[in-house]
Amino acid sequence: MSTPPQPLAASPRAAQKERSMELQKELIGAHYDALAAAGETGRKVVYTFVPGNLTELLRSFDILPVLPEINALQSGMRKLSADYIAEAEKQGHSEDVCTYVKCDIGMLKKGNIGPTGKKLPKPDLLLLSYTGCFTFMKWFELLRQEYDCPVAMLHVPYQSDGHIHAHHRDYILEQLRSEVIPQLERVTGRRYDEGRLRAMLRLSAQAEDDLVWVLESAKHVPSPIDAYFGGVYYIGPMFSAFRGTPQGVEYYRTLRSEVEARLAQDIGPITPEGSLEKERYRLVVEGPPNWTSFREFWKMFYEEGAVVVASTYTKVGGLYDRGFRHDPARPLESLAEYCMGCYTNLGLPTRTSLLEQYIREYRADGFLINSVKSCNSFSVGQLLILRQLEERTGVPGGFIESDLVDPRYFSAANIKNRIESYLQMLEQKRSAGTHA
Amino acid sequence: MRAVLAELLQHARELFDDLDLKAVCAWKQAQAGRKAIGYMPIYVPRELIHAAGMLPVGIVGGGDRLEIIRGDAYFQSYICHIPRSTIELALSRRLDVLDGMLFPSICDVIRNLSGMWTMLFPDRYVCYVDVPQNFDLRVGGAYWRRELETLREDLGKLAGQPISEESLRQSTMVYNENRRAIRDLYQARSRQPWLFPTSEVYLFLRAGNVLPPEEHTTLLRQYLAEAPLEDDRVEQDHSRVVLVGMFCEQPPLGLLKTLERAGCWVVDDDLLLGLRWLTDDVQCTGDPLQNLVAAYLSHSTATASRYLPDGNRGRWLVESVRRNSAEGVIFCAPSFCDPALLEQPMLVAALDRAGVPHTQFKYSEDTGQFAVIREQAGTFSDSIRLWSEA
Numbered sequence: 001m002s003t004p005p006q007p008l009a010a011s012p013r014a015a016q017k018e019r020s021m022e023l024q025k026e027l028i029g030a031h032y033d034a035l036a037a038a039g040e041t042g043r044k045v046v047y048t049f050v051p052g053n054l055t056e057l058l059r060s061f062d063i064l065p066v067l068p069e070i071n072a073l074q075s076g077m078r079k080l081s082a083d084y085i086a087e088a089e090k091q092g093h094s095e096d097v098c099t100y101v102k103c104d105i106g107m108l109k110k111g112n113i114g115p116t117g118k119k120l121p122k123p124d125l126l127l128l129s130y131t132g133c134f135t136f137m138k139w140f141e142l143l144r145q146e147y148d149c150p151v152a153m154l155h156v157p158y159q160s161d162g163h164i165h166a167h168h169r170d171y172i173l174e175q176l177r178s179e180v181i182p183q184l185e186r187v188t189g190r191r192y193d194e195g196r197l198r199a200m201l202r203l204s205a206q207a208e209d210d211l212v213w214v215l216e217s218a219k220h221v222p223s224p225i226d227a228y229f230g231g232v233y234y235i236g237p238m239f240s241a242f243r244g245t246p247q248g249v250e251y252y253r254t255l256r257s258e259v260e261a262r263l264a265q266d267i268g269p270i271t272p273e274g275s276l277e278k279e280r281y282r283l284v285v286e287g288p289p290n291w292t293s294f295r296e297f298w299k300m301f302y303e304e305g306a307v308v309v310a311s312t313y314t315k316v317g318g319l320y321d322r323g324f325r326h327d328p329a330r331p332l333e334s335l336a337e338y339c340m341g342c343y344t345n346l347g348l349p350t351r352t353s354l355l356e357q358y359i360r361e362y363r364a365d366g367f368l369i370n371s372v373k374s375c376n377s378f379s380v381g382q383l384l385i386l387r388q389l390e391e392r393t394g395v396p397g398g399f400i401e402s403d404l405v406d407p408r409y410f411s412a413a414n415i416k417n418r419i420e421s422y423l424q425m426l427e428q429k430r431s432a433g434t435h436a
Numbered sequence: 437m438r439a440v441l442a443e444l445l446q447h448a449r450e451l452f453d454d455l456d457l458k459a460v461c462a463w464k465q466a467q468a469g470r471k472a473i474g475y476m477p478i479y480v481p482r483e484l485i486h487a488a489g490m491l492p493v494g495i496v497g498g499g500d501r502l503e504i505i506r507g508d509a510y511f512q513s514y515i516c517h518i519p520r521s522t523i524e525l526a527l528s529r530r531l532d533v534l535d536g537m538l539f540p541s542i543c544d545v546i547r548n549l550s551g552m553w554t555m556l557f558p559d560r561y562v563c564y565v566d567v568p569q570n571f572d573l574r575v576g577g578a579y580w581r582r583e584l585e586t587l588r589e590d591l592g593k594l595a596g597q598p599i600s601e602e603s604l605r606q607s608t609m610v611y612n613e614n615r616r617a618i619r620d621l622y623q624a625r626s627r628q629p630w631l632f633p634t635s636e637v638y639l640f641l642r643a644g645n646v647l648p649p650e651e652h653t654t655l656l657r658q659y660l661a662e663a664p665l666e667d668d669r670v671e672q673d674h675s676r677v678v679l680v681g682m683f684c685e686q687p688p689l690g691l692l693k694t695l696e697r698a699g700c701w702v703v704d705d706d707l708l709l710g711l712r713w714l715t716d717d718v719q720c721t722g723d724p725l726q727n728l729v730a731a732y733l734s735h736s737t738a739t740a741s742r743y744l745p746d747g748n749r750g751r752w753l754v755e756s757v758r759r760n761s762a763e764g765v766i767f768c769a770p771s772f773c774d775p776a777l778l779e780q781p782m783l784v785a786a787l788d789r790a791g792v793p794h795t796q797f798k799y800s801e802d803t804g805q806f807a808v809i810r811e812q813a814g815t816f817s818d819s820i821r822l823w824s825e826a
């Protein structure tokens with residue numbers, strides 16, 4: 001769920017600056033400018049979370065969303081998170097808990113300066129979309145202590161068996177109708193406009209089609225994209241503030257045409273050092289990336305010719321590749337189903353099956369788990385997932401540990417060593433298979 | 437100690453030490469066809485299990501008496517201890533006596549553990565109990581009713597016959613009695629903590645994890661009657677404290693004894709909170725399932741894993757301090773416990789606003805060294821007694 005501050009082309013050795021990168025940069029810049037000016041323009045601001053976010057609903061009220069996870073990861077990439085986390089720990093937050101939370105609290109305590117260097121506005125509403133992560137609830141309870149603003153709670157039931165049950169959908173619908181929409185109406189002084197919402201959902205679905213096409217282009221050998229390190233850029237507009245906008249549609253249309261061109265020419269993924277020339281390993285990755293050493297982490301892969309062809313992190317904001325689309329014909333129902341279907345809201349058996357499908361569909365040589373200390377929602381059960389996937393697919397798994405935004409938990413030498421050893425093992429296995 | 441109390445205590449201690457769930461095995465063997473359903477902390481509607489003629493069994497990990505051999509292989513070092521010891525119990529076949537497991541929504545660890553259980557034990561009944569965080573009867577209530585209907589149907593199938601309204605009503609009465617006995621015990625301890633040391637109260641409370649509720653209520657009543665008769669239990673110059681943070685992974689018994697030896701009378705706590713989650717009786721007339729729904733929405737205790745719509749996170753703790761005439765609060769949470777540790781800064785702020793002294797430390801269920809905790813708790817107790825304004 002990323003919109004990193006410096007698009008890929010900012011690297012001095014970047015081979016090309018694609019139009020989609022510029023578009024994304026413009027989108028992000030304009031959004032943060034609008035946030036910085038909210039006090040003057042009178043636009044209302046809602047803080048909410050990435051998984052299961054209600055971007056179209058918020059935008060139908062002309063509300064500007066702020067996503068604290070994005071702020072935290074941006075702080076991580078800008079090397080500010082260590083200070084923010086230290087500030088939060090100084091104020092009594094435990095070293096054991098989620099570093100996204102502490103980074104956000106620390107940022108708030110140090111002036112709430114956003115990624116573009118401008119102060120973020122205070123929220124007019126905290127929309128607690130409690131989807132797939134227990135910590136979200138505590139996070140906004142903590143923010144509630146800091147801001148004098150109302151809170152709307154949207155409890156999204158967990159899909160332990162991987163199925164959406166009618167009464168789960170009804171529960172979310174009732175909360176939308178009785179809690180969330182009335183709060184949005186109160187905050188903005190506007191009435192809920194379902195026609196406007198439908199129009200936005202129509203745009204969302206168009207962009208979603210193109211995102212899926214881009215992600216699935218990785219089935220081609222060689223893959224024209226990296227679906228993890230590159231993927232976090234691709235999902236940025238979709239998972240954050242730009243679903244339901246013409247700009248979002250344009251971004252994904254542009255991105256798709258670029259990837260189509262790469263595919264036609266059999267060109268590998270763009271990396272910070274230009275296009276990858278030779279794809280040596282096709283990997284599936286489970287778990288979020290590390291943000292404090294994102295480039296360094298990525299380099300450990302592309303230097304070895306390892307391309308991530310599918311990842312679960314790029315599904316935290318929805319499993320569009322499994323068929324979900326926002327549906328203008330069923331606006332609120334479709335939002336409810338979206339909330340429930342995000343990756344971390346799915347039970348472990350479903351997550352394991354999804355990974356198994358990815359390994360087969362994307363013809364992966366291996367799968368790797370990046371287990372992050374901060375995120376129990378992702379991490380608990382990953383060692384069992386590893387075992388089960390090896391048993392089911394015969395494809396070797398690798399396991400590394402880091403954190404989201406706490407640089408104390410990114411040990412570059414150890415991680416590089418593990419990745420290299422793992423890739424060597426894949427190579428040996430491949431050679432043994434060739435010679436058998 | 438008189439023989440009567442010693443015998444009661446020994447019984448509770450044996451149940452506490454019994455990692456093989458022999459008491460549950462014995463209960464099942466006493467009558468053909470009996471079944472037992474395990475549940476993790478904090479709250480599950482035990483009335484439904486009981487009404488199906490099955491035994492609800494509280495599972496709270498292996499404490500400090502279980503060597504972890506295989507459990508560590510399933511969890512990273514930064515995950516709390518209770519899931520690894522619970523998996524260890526299961527892989528060592530100590531939980532084979534259970535015919536199903538319920539995993540309430542308390543945090544992401546217990547939530548994901550439910551999925552691990554499904555994958556590791558595909559032949560067992562597993563249910564993730566996703567309690568509502570919306571407390572409007574028409575919204576969260578409607579959802580919770582449907583969840584309970586599903587659970588009721590599942591448990592009825594497991595038991596071999598549907599759960600009748602009458603049996604659910606009877607079970608509600610049984611659990612009302614049980615919760616009353618626990619409330620009485622907590623009130624008695626709060627009045628005269630020297631008569632009801634927490635290291636004992638905990639053992640008697642803990643017996644409720646494995647005993648049928650009727651037997652547990654009897655045991656609690658016996659303890660309530662017998663403990664005050666001990667001649668050597670006299671008031672001491674201890675500090676009265678509230679313990680917070682122990683609602684899921686349980687502390688080793690030695691830790692509770694250490695606090696007492698350090699000069700702290702525990703007058704309230706959140707140990708084994710699920711046994712007394714509902715703070716008032718559940719109505720016993722009318723639709724029994726709807727009564728359980730209404731009770732959950734309106735009589736749930738405040739704790740870290742439950743959303744509080746009014747946002748006043750610390751009020752319940754300050755109220756507990758006042759109600760129990762406590763002089764301080766000890767935050768005692770398991771390492772890596774997200775709910776407890778994320779909640780703590782908000783509770784600390786509330787205590788600071790109310791002028792209530794507090795201290796904090798962490799534990800693991802297998803913590804074996806208490807010297808530092810004793811020193812810290814002792815210093816805290818001394819500071820309250822020597823320097824408090826009272």
